[in-house]
Amino acid sequence: MDAGTVFLIMFTTLLVLIILRVPVSFALAFAVIPILFFTPAVTPIMLLQRMMIQYGSFILLAIPFFILAANIMNSAGITNQLMRLAQSIVGFLPGGLGHINVLVSMIFAGISGSSNADAAGIGSVIIPAMIKEGYDTNFTVAVTACSAVMGVIIPPSIIMVVWGGVMNVSVAGLFMAGIIPGILIGILQMGVVYIYAIKRNYPREARFSIKEVFLALKESFLAILSPVIIIGGIVGGLVTPTEASLIAVLYSMVVGMLIFRTVSIKKFIQLVSDTARLSSIVLFAVGTASIYAWVLSYYKIPSFLVRIVGTMTTSPTMMLILVVIVFLIVGMFIDAVPAIIIFAPLLRPLAESVGIHPLHFAVVGCVALAYGLITPPYGLCLLITSEIAGINCMTPLKEVAVFLATMLFVLLLMIFIPDVTLLIPKLFMPDLFK
Numbered sequence: 056m057d058a059g060t061v062f063l064i065m066f067t068t069l070l071v072l073i074i075l076r077v078p079v080s081f082a083l084a085f086a087v088i089p090i091l092f093f094t095p096a097v098t099p100i101m102l103l104q105r106m107m108i109q110y111g112s113f114i115l116l117a118i119p120f121f122i123l124a125a126n127i128m129n130s131a132g133i134t135n136q137l138m139r140l141a142q143s144i145v146g147f148l149p150g151g152l153g154h155i156n157v158l159v160s161m162i163f164a165g166i167s168g169s170s171n172a173d174a175a176g177i178g179s180v181i182i183p184a185m186i187k188e189g190y191d192t193n194f195t196v197a198v199t200a201c202s203a204v205m206g207v208i209i210p211p212s213i214i215m216v217v218w219g220g221v222m223n224v225s226v227a228g229l230f231m232a233g234i235i236p237g238i239l240i241g242i243l244q245m246g247v248v249y250i251y252a253i254k255r256n257y258p259r260e261a262r263f264s265i266k267e268v269f270l271a272l273k274e275s276f277l278a279i280l281s282p283v284i285i286i287g288g289i290v291g292g293l294v295t296p297t298e299a300s301l302i303a304v305l306y307s308m309v310v311g312m313l314i315f316r317t318v319s320i321k322k323f324i325q326l327v328s329d330t331a332r333l334s335s336i337v338l339f340a341v342g343t344a345s346i347y348a349w350v351l352s353y354y355k356i357p358s359f360l361v362r363i364v365g366t367m368t369t370s371p372t373m374m375l376i377l378v379v380i381v382f383l384i385v386g387m388f389i390d391a392v393p394a395i396i397i398f399a400p401l402l403r404p405l406a407e408s409v410g411i412h413p414l415h416f417a418v419v420g421c422v423a424l425a426y427g428l429i430t431p432p433y434g435l436c437l438l439i440t441s442e443i444a445g446i447n448c449m450t451p452l453k454e455v456a457v458f459l460a461t462m463l464f465v466l467l468l469m470i471f472i473p474d475v476t477l478l479i480p481k482l483f484m485p486d487l488f489k
Contacts, residue, residue, distance in 0.1 A: 058359035080340040109345035114220035119334035120300030125167035131311035136275040143271040150252025151260030160202035165282025170206035197454035209237030226296040243461040344396030386427020
């Protein structure tokens with residue numbers, strides 16, 4: 056069979072299975088089965104070997120460790136400490152709780168690496184508080200869900216770990232490249248909150264006080280030290296991202312079990328169990344997606360797409376816009392992890408053919424896929440926060456669209472001004488650009 060036919064069969068099969076609500080990780084494996092009947096050279100044993108090779112990637116160990124560290128810190132009760140810190144810094148602004156919501160998400164993003172953990176951990180505390188203070192429920196859900204997206208943009212980031220492991224791109228470089236886009240998204244979201252607060256007369260939380268800021272910093276010092284250790288160690292070249300994830304776990308254990316004493320041995324065992332269950336889901340998707348991607352590569356489908364798309368444009372900017380459109384659409388239907396493993400290898404040759412730096416391509420792709428966490432029908436962060444608020448996830452779409460518009464503006468900045476993503480990596484890791 057030619058490449059076009061194989062691509063059509065596999066993609067159509069995958070799409071049908073997803074529509075039938077088959078879990079994506081299984082759908083990826085089942086979508087390969089029809090090809091086995093037409094290609095005797097490709098056997099099930101060969102595909103299992105490819106899966107095991109993918110699991111041999113050392114960087115993937117960072118996934119369960121970052122998830123466990125986030126679970127322990129969440130269980131240790133750091134959310135209230137971070138909220139007090141955020142309140143002391145931005146609580147004086149109109150719509151104080153909305154600004155606190157965004158700032159806490161930015162800080163927690165440097166701890167968890169997971170938007171889902173952000174949405175569930177922070178949302179369970181701040182959504183009831185905002186509704187009690189008279190904030191519109193739709194607005195509350197929108198700001199909580201959209202700010203949670205920063206969990207996988209501001210480092211550490213689980214999807215960046217997956218991208219780095221699968222595509223052989225520096226995870227440390229990806230982490231650094233996500234800093235400026237993440238901060239810009241947070242600032243623009245706070246701008247949206249401010250406009251809503253003025254229009255709807257949302258209350259301020261407290262007057263600004265330097266004393267209160269220092270007291271809150273003292274109380275939350277151990278919590279905010281975690282991202283400093285993780286990012287500082289990686290940027291300084293002291294540890295690899297995988298080693299940093301293990302240090303994050305050890306640090307969170309010390310904080311939760313020995314200092315705060317809010318995490319018992321029994322609770323820790325439960326957290327390990329929860330982490331294993333969640334990690335197994337993610338890693339199984341990594342394995343089945345690697346099979347799907349390998350079959351596509353076997354039939355030289357990336358080269359096939361390069362030939363087709365190459366006739367349309369040779370502009371790096373237009374190519375990145377095309378990549379963003381693909382990832383935004385894909386992110387609406389499947390999780391970022393399988394999306395990365397399926398589509399990143401397909402699109403990378405297109406990016407390389409027009410001279411786009413692998414780091415630039417990677418971060419733009421990760422951010423575009425992250426937006427899928429708030430766009431239905433997948434929109435997991437939107438689903439989580441809507442469930443907490445007790446409303447249908449379709450109800451706050453108008454408010455979500457406003458926040459999404461500002462987030463898309465940041466994505467356009469990343470496309471048209473590469474240094475938005477590449478400035479920090481160029482400063483700290485110049486070897487990546489030689």
